[in-house]
Amino acid sequence: MTNSIGEIRDADLVFVIGSNTTEAHPIIAMEMKRAALRGAKLIVADPRATWLAGFADIHLRLWPGTDVALLSAMAHVILDEGLHDRAFVEQQTEGFEQVRDAVAEWTPERAEAICGVPAADIRAAARAYATTRRAGIYYTLGITEHTHGTDNVYCLSNLVLLTGHLGVRSAGLNPLRGQNNVQGANDAGASPIFLPGYQRVADPSVRAKFSAAWGAEVPETPGKNLNEMMHDLRHGAIRGMFVMGEDILVSEPDVAGLDAALPGLEALVVVDLFLTETAKRADVVLPAAAFAEKDGTFTNSERRVQRVRAAVPPPGDARPDWQIVSALLQRAGVDPVAGKAADAVVPSDIYAELAGLCDKFAGIDHARIEAEGGLQWPCPLPNHPGTPTLHEGGPMRGKGLLVPVQYRGSIETPDADYPLLMSTGRTLYHYNVATQTRREPGIVARQSACFVEVHAEDADALGLRDGGRCEVATRRGSIEAAVRVTPRVQKGMIWLPMHFAEARANLLTIDAGDIVTGTAEYKVCAARVRPLPEPAAG
C-alpha cells in the first residue's frame, strides 16, 4: 500500500476493484464502510455483487477478465473531459502521450460492449474519481490473478498518475496483502530476483555485499519464480523441493498435473503444522510452531513491521521455523547469523542481520518495536519515525511511469463444450486451503463444505436446484459441490471458493500465468456444470 489503513476513514472517495474486502480483509472493509457511512463515495468494481457492493454508490459490475477495457475507458473519460491533473502529469510523470494514444479509442460505449458496465456508470465513476482529491484505489487478487494481471495494475497506476492521487493522504494505490506476511516475505528476500530489501540479484555489487556478509557466494544465475518452479517440477527439471508452510497440492493451479509429477522428485522436505496433502508425499516432514507459539515479526499491507510473540508452547517436539531453518543452515556450514554461535541465535538477531543489509529497514529492530509499537518502512535510521504515506515528495523513482496497455481477452473463455465462465475466490469464514479454519467447529457450523454460486437462469436451464449436488468440470478435471442459486453472480458465470480439500477448485483452474509475474489465472476459465442425482434417503 502507498498509504495506511488508518487513512481510509478520512477518504472522500474509495475505489475498490477486484477485492471482496468484507470477506478477505474484514477490518479494512470496516474502515471503508465507516467512510461510506460518513459520506465518502464508494465505488466497487466487481463481477459479483459482493457485500461491499451493497454499500456502494456505484457498482461497476464488469464481466470477469475485462478490467483493462473498463479502466481504459475511465482513463479515456478523464482525458477526454480534461479532468487529469495537468501540472502533476507534466512535472511528475513520463509516458503521457503513449497512454493518451492507447486509450483514445476506448470510449465508454466501446468498453460497455466488452465489460458490460453501462457507459453512463463508467463516466460517473471516472468523473468522481478524477475530481476528488482524497481518492484511494484498493485492489487485491481480482486484479492480479489474471494472465493480464500486470496490465490491470498498470491501468490502475495510470489512473493514479493521471489524476495526481499520489503522495496524498487517503489516496494512492493500495494492494491489500492476502496473507499476514506476504509483504514481509517479499521484504525479506523470499524472491528469485530480489535479495532482502528489494536489492536485485542481477546487480554484482549487491551480490558482493551479501556474499561478504554471509561468508558464502550468492549465485548469479537468476532464480525461477514459483510458477516456473511448479512448471519445472512437472517437467522433471526440478528434482528436489523444500516447502515451508504451503500445501502446494491444494493451492497451486492445475494440481492434478502436479500430483502426477511428485513421484519424480528425489527429495521433498516439508515444514508444516499439519500432515497436509503435500506433507503426506514428503521424504522428511518437520513439525513447525504456530504464530502464537513463536517470536518474530510480521509486516502488514501498510508496510508496518509488528511483533509476533510466543504465548503458548508448541505441542510435543514441534519447533519454530526459524529454529528449523537455522539448524539446516548450520548443517550446510553457513552461520544463521554471522558472528553469532548458532545455538545462541534468537529472532531479534536474525532481524538485526536483515535490517543491517537493507537501507529500507535499517532503523527498525525488535527493541524499538517493543518500545514504540509497529514501524512502517522505509525507516532508514534509528530515529526515523517510519513512513505512513509513500511518494509524499513526488514519485520515488523520479518520474511516475505511465504505461500504455492494450486489452487482451482471458486465455480460456467459455465455448460450446464449456459454456460457463468460472471464477474462484475466498469467503469470510475460511482461510486459503482451510487447514486451520476447518479445525474450528464453530466456523464449520457456519460454512462446512464447498458450494458453487450459479445464476438462477443458468440453474433453470441446467436443471440445478438450490442446495442440490452438482459436478463442476473444466478441461483439467471435475469436482462435486452444492449448488447455491444466487444473484451474486452474473448470468453465464459461476463462482466457487478454493477452501475445500475434498473439492479442490484448483483441480479445475488453468495452469497459465501472467507473463511478467507468473501469478496464476485463478479468476477466469471455462467450465460446465451438471446436476448429480440426490443421494438415496436413509
Added chain:
Amino acid sequence: MPDDDHRPPSAAPAASPDAALPAAGATALQLVVDGEVVQAQPGETLLDVARRRGVIVPTLCHDDRLHPTGACRMCLVESSDSRRLVPACRHPVAEGLQVQTDSERVQRHRRALLALYQADQPEAVVPGSELDRWMRRYGVAAGVPALENQRQGRPDDDNAFIRFQPERCILCARCTRYCDEVEAVAAIGIGHRGPQTTVVTAEMRGLLDTSCELCGGCVDTCPTGALVENKALPRQMELADLPTVRTTCGYCGVGCQMDLTVDREKGEIVRVASPPPGTTTNDGNLCVKGRFATGYVGHRDRLTTPLVRDHATGELVPTDWETALDRATASLRGVAARHGAHALGFISSSRATNEENYLVQKLARAAFGTNNCHQCAAT
C-alpha cells in the same frame, strides 16, 4: 442516529498523532473546567475536553468509534448552561461554560446510578469489566433492593462463539451501535418495551440465521460482560487474573494486533481480544477468523514429532530431530550433486515471520547455491 453530530476525531495514533488535539485553524473557545480555564474547538464535547486534560469522567455507553448517545448517564457532569446534570459525551462546548466534573452532586449521582446498575445485576459483577472498574472507583450507594430482571436472551442461539447473558446487560446499546456503525451489518438491535427491553435479533433468531458476520466486536465493546465468548464463558470471573500476550494476527495482511489471554499451565489460549480502540491499526476491531479461529493452534492433528519416510515400507515414521535434519540436508544435497543446484526449489511462506523468510532465502542462496526461492503467495 442522534440529532447532533459530535463524533470524536479519528483516533488511530499512527495515522494521526495529533488526533487528541483540536484541529488547527478553527476558532478556539474558552471554558472553565473544574476551576481551570481551558481551550476547546467548536464541535467538541465536554468529554473530549476533559479527556485531553487527563480528567477522568466515567463512561459506560461511550466508545470512540460510535456516535455518542448519552444513554447510560454515567458521564453526567454539572454545566452552567443547564440546571440538570448533562452527559459529557454529547454535550457541546460553548464559550464561557463553567463545568464541574467531580463535584459532590456529581459524585452522589455516580454512586446512586451505580447502585441502580448493581441492583439490576442478579449476580456478581464481572471482574475487570468497565462496570466493575467504576464500581471499585466510586463505590456503590447501599440499600437499593434488587430489581426483577425480565430481559430475555436467546437460549436457542446455537452459534458457537458469541453468548448473550441478558441478566448482565445494562442496555447501553454499545453492541447494537457497533453492529450498525462499525461492522455495519445491523444483526442486533434494542427491542421490546419496559422491563422486557433487551438486545434482540430479527424474530430472536440465533446469530447464524441473521446478517451477523460473527466478528465479535459486540463482545469487545460490552462494558459489563453480558456479551462473552462462549469459549471463555466458564472462566469469565477469572479472565482478569490471567496473563495476556500482545501479538499480531496470523491470518490476513491487515496485521491486526490482538491480546491473547492465556492459561500458561495448560498452554491454552482462553480468549482473543483486540487492544483498545485508537491504539493500533485495527482500532479495537477483529474479524471472525482472528478472534475465534485459533483452535487449530492446540488441535490434536498438529504434528508433534519429525517424520521420515521408511524406504522399506514406504511409510512416514516418527523420528528425532537430529535424524530428520540430517536426512533433509542429505537428500537436498544429493539432488544438487546429481543434477546441480538449479534442480532445487525452495518455497518459503507468506505465513511465516520475516526472520524465517530471511533464513529460507539464505538457505537457498548461501547454503545450496540457487536463487530458486519464492514465497508461497507468489502464484
